Amino acid sequence: xxIRTRKRPLLRGIGLALALGSAAGLxxxxxxxxxxxxxxxxxxxxxxxxxxxxIGPKAQRYSPMTTINRDNxxxxxxxxxxxxxxxKQRGQESQALVHDGVVYITGSYSRLFALDAKTGExxxxxxxxxxxxxxxxxxxxNRGAAIFGDKVFFGTLDAGIVALNKDTGKVVWREKxxxxxxGYTMTGAPTLVKDQKTGKxxxxxxxxxxxxxxxxxLFARDPDTGEEVWMRPFVEGHYGRLNGEKxxxxxxxxxxxxxxxxxxETGKVEAWSHGGGAPWQSASFDAETNTIIIGxxxxxxxxxxxxxxxxxxxx
Numbered sequence: 001x002x003i004r005t006r007k008r009p010l011l012r013g014i015g016l017a018l019a020l021g022s023a024a025g026l027x028x029x030x031x032x033x034x035x036x037x038x039x040x041x042x043x044x045x046x047x048x049x050x051x052x053x054x055i056g057p058k059a060q061r062y063s064p065m066t067t068i069n070r071d072n073x074x075x076x077x078x079x080x081x082x083x084x085x086x087x088k089q090r091g092q093e094s095q096a097l098v099h100d101g102v103v104y105i106t107g108s109y110s111r112l113f114a115l116d117a118k119t120g121e122x123x124x125x126x127x128x129x130x131x132x133x134x135x136x137x138x139x140x141x142n143r144g145a146a147i148f149g150d151k152v153f154f155g156t157l158d159a160g161i162v163a164l165n166k167d168t169g170k171v172v173w174r175e176k177x178x179x180x181x182x183g184y185t186m187t188g189a190p191t192l193v194k195d196q197k198t199g200k201x202x203x204x205x206x207x208x209x210x211x212x213x214x215x216x217x218l219f220a221r222d223p224d225t226g227e228e229v230w231m232r233p234f235v236e237g238h239y240g241r242l243n244g245e246k247x248x249x250x251x252x253x254x255x256x257x258x259x260x261x262x263x264x265e266t267g268k269v270e271a272w273s274h275g276g277g278a279p280w281q282s283a284s285f286d287a288e289t290n291t292i293i294i295g296x297x298x299x300x301x302x303x304x305x306x307x308x309x310x311x312x313x314x315x
Contacts, residue, residue: 032100032166032167035099035148035149036149037148037192037194037201039051040052040057040148040192041057041194041287042056043056044056044060044063045064047063047064049098049099049100050095050098050099051097051099052097052147052191052192053095053146053189053191053282054191057191057192057193057284057285057286058284058285058286059283059284079120080120081120082115082120082122084107084108084111090108090109090139090140091108091139091140091141092141093141093142093143094107094141094142094145094189095143095144095189097144097146097147097152099147099166101117102114102115102116102166103117104145104147104166105144106189108140108142109128109130109140109157110128110130110140110155110156110157110158111125111126111127111142112145112162112164112169113125114152114166123169124168124169125169126164126169126171128156128160128162130156131158133180133181134157134180134185135180135181135183135185135209135212136157136187136208137185137209137212140157142157143189143282144188144282145189145190146191146192146203147166148201148203149223150165150167151165151223152165152166153190153203153223154189155186155188155189155190155205156186157180157185157186157187158176159179159180159185159186159207159209160174160175160186161177161203161205161221163223163226175221175226177207177217177219177228178207178209178214178217182212182214183209183211183212184208184209185207185208186205186206186207186208188205188208188281188282190203190205191203191204191205191282191283192204192223193283193287194285194287196287196290197290200222201223202221202222202223202229203221203222204219204220204283204285204292204294205218205221206219206279206280206281206294207278207279207280208278208280209278209280210275210277210278210280210297210300211276211298212300213275213276213301214274214276214278215233215273215274215275215276215277216233216234216235216275216277216278216279217231217234217278217279218232218234218279218292219231228241228244230242230243230247232250233250234277234278234279234296235272235274235275235276235277236249236251236252236255236256236257236258237249237250237252237253237254237255237258237268237272238250238275239253255268255272258271258275271300271301275299275300276297276298276299276300276301277296277297277299278296278297279294279295279297280297281294
């Protein structure tokens with residue numbers, strides 16, 4: 001599987017549903033069928049559901065819906081609203097998912113809600129217990145969840161990822177991927193992909209925290225168990241993992257774009273040890289080429305001359 005890289009309105013804590021006075025109502029949550037890979041792959045063709053952050057693996061955010069169109073969009077009126085709550089009412093940046101009449105939406109401070117799409121009634125809520133020492137750079141936000149099978153997945157501010165039963169909100173598994181006290185967090189929505197070589201569905205997520213000098217990393221997990229399948233760092237010369245074992249380096253293992261320094265343990269400038277480049281946003285997936293595409297954040301430290309020598313390549 002290939003990985004490619006590519007280089008926010010802020011709402012306060014409230015969700016709003018809009019409806020046309022004459023439009024057909026949304027489905028109820030009576031049906032609780034599992035979400036298949038075929039459902040995810042065809043997300044852009046099924047406007048009654050939104051199963052991923054980008055509305056389909058390619059993240060084009062295109063919907064073929066016809067009920068709402070340019071002729072009647074001005075008649076949209078509020079159907080219901082939902083407050084994310086009291087002292088935890090902070091920035092709201094989440095892309096809502098919709099499946100079988102249930103809205104799944106994340107909130108600030110690592111919370112996930114399931115709501116009845118027709119009425120706005122809260123069906124369940126999961127609040128992650130956050131430890132002391134979390135270091136989010138840009139408010140305590142979350143950008144969304146992913147759904148597959150009978151589970152819904154989302155990242156937490158203490159550098160973790162959680163799988164919940166989509167019908168009950170009960171924890172199925174929980175994994176911590178890095179040290180939150182070092183600056184690692186997770187705010188982006190995970191993504192589901194299907195490896196075209198093995199036929200396995202993988203849960204893909206990145207890390208945040210390059211503002212604090214961490215090495216950006218991208219992870220692939222078994223969505224059923226949470227077990228890590230592989231990890232790919234985003235700083236040249238750092239080694240990845242495959243099935244728990246040290247794997248290939250990112251780029252040239254000598255990291256020539258980073259200056260040498262014989263006075264450090266690694267032989268490179270100190271900044272190379274953390275480097276930044278966190279893939280904090282959601283990935284997209286091109287099944288035809290079996291390629292994951294995701295952006296990389298800023299390097300760390302930001303100051304160019306802290307990372308390279310005059311006249312050298314700017315890492």
